[in-house]
Amino acid sequence: MKKPLFYLKELLATFWFLPVLIIAFSIFLSIGLVYLDSIIDISHEGWIRFFLVNSSDSARSILSTISGAMIGVAGTVFSVTLVALTLASSQFGPRLIKNFMYVKLNQVVLGSYVSTYLYCLLVLNAVRDSNDHNFIPSISILAAILAAMANIILLIVFIHQIAISIQADKVISEISEFIAEQVNSLFPEKMGEEKEGLDIDAVSAISAYKMHTSIKSPKSGYFQYIDGDSLIEVVVDQNALFELNYRPGSYLVKGMEIGMLYSNKNLEEKALESLVDQFVIGKTKTPQQDLEYSIYQMVEIAARALSSGVNDPFTAIVCIDHLTSTMCYLAEAEFPLKYRFDEEGYLRIIADTLDFEGVLDASFNQIRQFSAGSTAVIIRLMEALVTIIGFTKKESHRKAVLKHAEMVLNLGKRDIKEKNDFEDLKRRADKILGK
Secondary structure, three states, rough: OOOHHHHHHHHOOOOOOHHHHHHHHHHHHHHHHHHHHHHHOOOHHHHHHHHHOOOOOHHHHHHHHHHHHHHHHHHHHHHHHHHHHHHHHHHOOHHHHHHHHHHHHHHHHHHHHHHHHHHHHHHHHOOEEEOOEEEEEEEHHHHHHHHHHHHHHHHHHHHHHHHHHHHHHHHHHHHHHHHHHHHHHOOOOOOOEOOOOOOHHHHHHHHOEEEEEEOOOOOOOOEEEHHHHHHHHHHHHHHOOOOOOOOOOOOOOOOOOOEEEOOOOOOOOHHHHHHHOEEEEEEOOOOOHHHHHHHHHHHHHHHHOOOOOOOOOHHHHHHHHHHHHHHHHHHOOOOOEEEEOOOOOOOOEEEOOOOHHHHHHHHHHHHHHHHOOOOOHHHHHHHHHHHHHOOOOOOHHHHHHHHHHHHHHHHHHHEEEEEEEHHHHHHHHHHEEEE
């Protein structure tokens, strides 16, 4: 089942999970090294005596210094991270905060400093200096010193990462890379084997079933994920046909009809619950099966850049360039049919799928609407469409690009007052529209 993998990916994407793992590791490491110190007697002679502590006062002093420094720097890391998140929220939009929180380096830095602090406390508690028992965990203290040295280097790397992470080009590039991974590995999402080139009569297929059962949304929230393989197995077990009206990214209201199950018998409540269990509905959107979510992140950056308060057409142009790359890839991609079949060739699922025109609308509609008053952005939009149409293979894709080219040209006619600027736009439009 893929559903547990969805929750695992969501867990790995949280800000706290990796630091907690590092802290847990530091606890077991402190116990293990203290135990190693208790069973190994290391000689303090020769050159090694310069690296091992043989005084309980020195041991307490070193561990206290390291632990105090680490928790202090951890507070600084928290502050720097919050400042970066504030800047990201105001400059790029609140939805981009997740991208900064999920950077693995930020999580490692936070976990490393807190875990080193906790490690030193645990080792410090093991130091004994009394008449009955004298114990100095030299190996454990040496490990604490090495960890402190590593954390100093990590702090430098962290500051460098923060400095470049709030640059617009860097943020846009990272989102673009994530979108590229999505379209290469997760899109299009398949629920079963597709039958290409067939003229499917969905109405006849539905009419072959006597019973119609409405499937309701169990709660309000965003449609986050479909376990496609398990879903088709459930439908096959009931010898039924399921028509799904929504796709990941849609907002569902409790009690809303999300689909219709067609069968030849009355289905038990357990079977219906098993069907609904294949859907994940949450409070926020997730990019795992929702390509438009990532695209809207890019669009939001462009829209903010084109606002009157920011007026940064260069950032918007960079967003258009990266979206153009994505659309060129999708122009050659084979989008899935809305029909899914089982291994025996029976129609089992009618899905609501994303098509090329929908992705193109998501990519450029809002940018075009916000670009009024920015001649450079309008011209770049037309250039992007010229590039995309060169990659289109299907007539439906070509028509979608032509529709956007006409809308951009109409915007230019209304908005561009300078004759030479409009002629620049017109020359590019002629490459597509032939007018």
